Amino acid sequence: MSTIKLTVNGKAVSVEVEDRTLLVHLLRETLNLTGTHVGCDTSQCGACVVHIDGQAVKSCTVLAGQAAGANVTTIEGISKGDELHPMQAAFRDNHGLQCGYCTPGMIMSSIDIVNRHGGKLDEETVRHELEGNICRCTGYHNIVKSVLDAAGRMKVAQAAE
Amino acid sequence: MYETTYHRPSSVDEAAALFSKGSDSKYLAGGHTLLPVMKQRLASPSDVIDLGRIKELVGIDVSGDALTIKAATTYFDILQSAEAKKTIPAIVHLTSVLGDPQVRYRGTIGGSVANNDPAADFPAAVLALGATIKTNKRTIAGDGFFKGLFSTALEDGEIITAISFPIPAKAGYSKMRHPASRFALTGVFVAQTKAGEVRVAATGASQNGVMRVPVIEAALKANWSAGALDNVTIPTDGLLADIHGSSAYRANLIKVMAQRAVAAAG
Numbered sequence: 001m002s003t004i005k006l007t008v009n010g011k012a013v014s015v016e017v018e019d020r021t022l023l024v025h026l027l028r029e030t031l032n033l034t035g036t037h038v039g040c041d042t043s044q045c046g047a048c049v050v051h052i053d054g055q056a057v058k059s060c061t062v063l064a065g066q067a068a069g070a071n072v073t074t075i076e077g078i079s080k081g082d083e084l085h086p087m088q089a090a091f092r093d094n095h096g097l098q099c100g101y102c103t104p105g106m107i108m109s110s111i112d113i114v115n116r117h118g119g120k121l122d123e124e125t126v127r128h129e130l131e132g133n134i135c136r137c138t139g140y141h142n143i144v145k146s147v148l149d150a151a152g153r154m155k156v157a158q159a160a161e
Numbered sequence: 162m163y164e165t166t167y168h169r170p171s172s173v174d175e176a177a178a179l180f181s182k183g184s185d186s187k188y189l190a191g192g193h194t195l196l197p198v199m200k201q202r203l204a205s206p207s208d209v210i211d212l213g214r215i216k217e218l219v220g221i222d223v224s225g226d227a228l229t230i231k232a233a234t235t236y237f238d239i240l241q242s243a244e245a246k247k248t249i250p251a252i253v254h255l256t257s258v259l260g261d262p263q264v265r266y267r268g269t270i271g272g273s274v275a276n277n278d279p280a281a282d283f284p285a286a287v288l289a290l291g292a293t294i295k296t297n298k299r300t301i302a303g304d305g306f307f308k309g310l311f312s313t314a315l316e317d318g319e320i321i322t323a324i325s326f327p328i329p330a331k332a333g334y335s336k337m338r339h340p341a342s343r344f345a346l347t348g349v350f351v352a353q354t355k356a357g358e359v360r361v362a363a364t365g366a367s368q369n370g371v372m373r374v375p376v377i378e379a380a381l382k383a384n385w386s387a388g389a390l391d392n393v394t395i396p397t398d399g400l401l402a403d404i405h406g407s408s409a410y411r412a413n414l415i416k417v418m419a420q421r422a423v424a425a426a427g
């Protein structure tokens with residue numbers, strides 16, 4: 001067992017977990033942040049994507065200990081109170097989800113994509129960048145549409161700040 | 162995953178000391194091979210020693226005629242590197258088609274080379290560019306480093322500290338990605354050294370892991386062009402055959418990927 005201190009969604013937390021604990025299990029089981037999902041056992045589906053120090057990573061393939069001292073953001077930490085993050089709003093408006101299982105990971109990956117590419121995103125780039133996220137429902141079409149829509153909204157939001 | 166003890170040393174010497182204290186220690190860099198293997202219970206190290214936070218293992222620099230990438234540098238950092246883009250753009254291209262964005266944030270060049278997966282990308286660059294592997298104990302020539310599937314010249318507990326790539330006159334990489342895993346169904350790295358030597362390495366194709374391809378090297382030495390490979394036949398002996406492709410399919414892929422790599426190299 002080890003005591004791990006990290007920041008999750010802006011709050012400092014200190015938890016005691018077994019050394020073999022994966023970050024996703026720390027989030028879901030110890031902190032009850034069940035928005036982050038586990039969809040595979042092979043690091044391929046992206047349902048578990050969270051941000052560590054601003055980078056979208058698969059939390060099922062990171063030990064809790066590796067995240068000690070880091071700033072972790074999950075799907076629960078991106079809205080401002082009742083106001084959805086522009087990426088969440090775009091997924092809702094463009095019907096970018098069906099069952100919703102992949103959605104938290106899709107949204108966390110997509111925010112990272114927009115952060116890296118800014119407003120210069122096109123459809124081909126979005127499809128290429130979403131290679132680490134699998135959706136079994138939508139056929140991706142509306143997910144890509146959502147990300148492109150959100151890229152525009154995030155640019156406007158940034159310009160307003 | 163079985164129980165283990167996690168350590169986060171801050172220097173290479175401390176990591177090596179921790180390694181020898183454990184009964185069955187393993188180093189962890191990006192963890193994107195080791196953790197999936199531990200999850201499947203195919204590995205159960207007593208101690209996991211994290212190299213990822215050791216500052217002396219991260220960084221990229223160019224000195225003289227070589228691009229040196231330290232072992233725990235992530236793929237993402239390689240993609241961002243102006244030095245890498247300027248000196249060996251083929252390495253940046255190889256990195257851009259490796260895995261997916263999340264894998265590229267965590268995975269490291271040292272982990273890839275130490276692991277020597279028969280379908281991994283970086284072993285092809287190491288072999289084709291004639292790189293040298295620097296460890297905490299010695300310097301190993303790339304030509305003698307890879308020893309078949311998942312095995313290398315590294316001794317137990319030895320740590321790769323950096324990989325040094327001689328800057329070539331020309332180089333290119335092309336791979337047929339496995340559509341689900343992104344690993345190389347076959348990938349070919351071609352290089353022409355500044356001394357005029359032609360070196361070609363293929364990954365994902367051979368039963369023994371990454372390999373040089375002498376027939377392609379000879380044809381490109383005579384005439385550096387994609388067309389020079391039109392009539393080359395790659396022997397199928399020792400090539401992989403699995404549900405994804407026969408050995409004849411892979412032999413053909415070696416040729417086609419080499420042609421595309423030459424075209425990309427210019």
Ligand SMILES: Cc1cc2nc3c(=O)[nH]c(=O)nc-3n(C[C@H](O)[C@H](O)[C@H](O)COP(=O)(O)OP(=O)(O)OC[C@H]3O[C@@H](n4cnc5c(N)ncnc54)[C@H](O)[C@@H]3O)c2cc1C
Nearest residue numbers: 190191192193194195260268269271272275281282321343
């Ligand atoms: C979904 C997915 C897709 C992928 N696609 C590709 C792909 O297309 N192409 C590709 O090449 N790879 C691919 N990979 C593998 C990825 O590149 C791995 O990250 C890489 O092979 C291992 O690097 P790592 O830093 O994660 O190493 P780890 O998993 O931390 O370690 C791997 C092994 O190397 C040892 N090791 C690590 N660093 C050192 C060191 N400095 N000295 C000595 N030993 C060391 C460890 O002990 C361990 O045995 C993929 C992985 C995933 C999960």
Ligand code: FES
Nearest residue numbers: 039040045046060
């Ligand atoms: S649960 Fe992490 S990639 Fe599938």
Ligand code: FES
Nearest residue numbers: 098099135136137
């Ligand atoms: S909405 Fe069901 S898996 Fe994507």
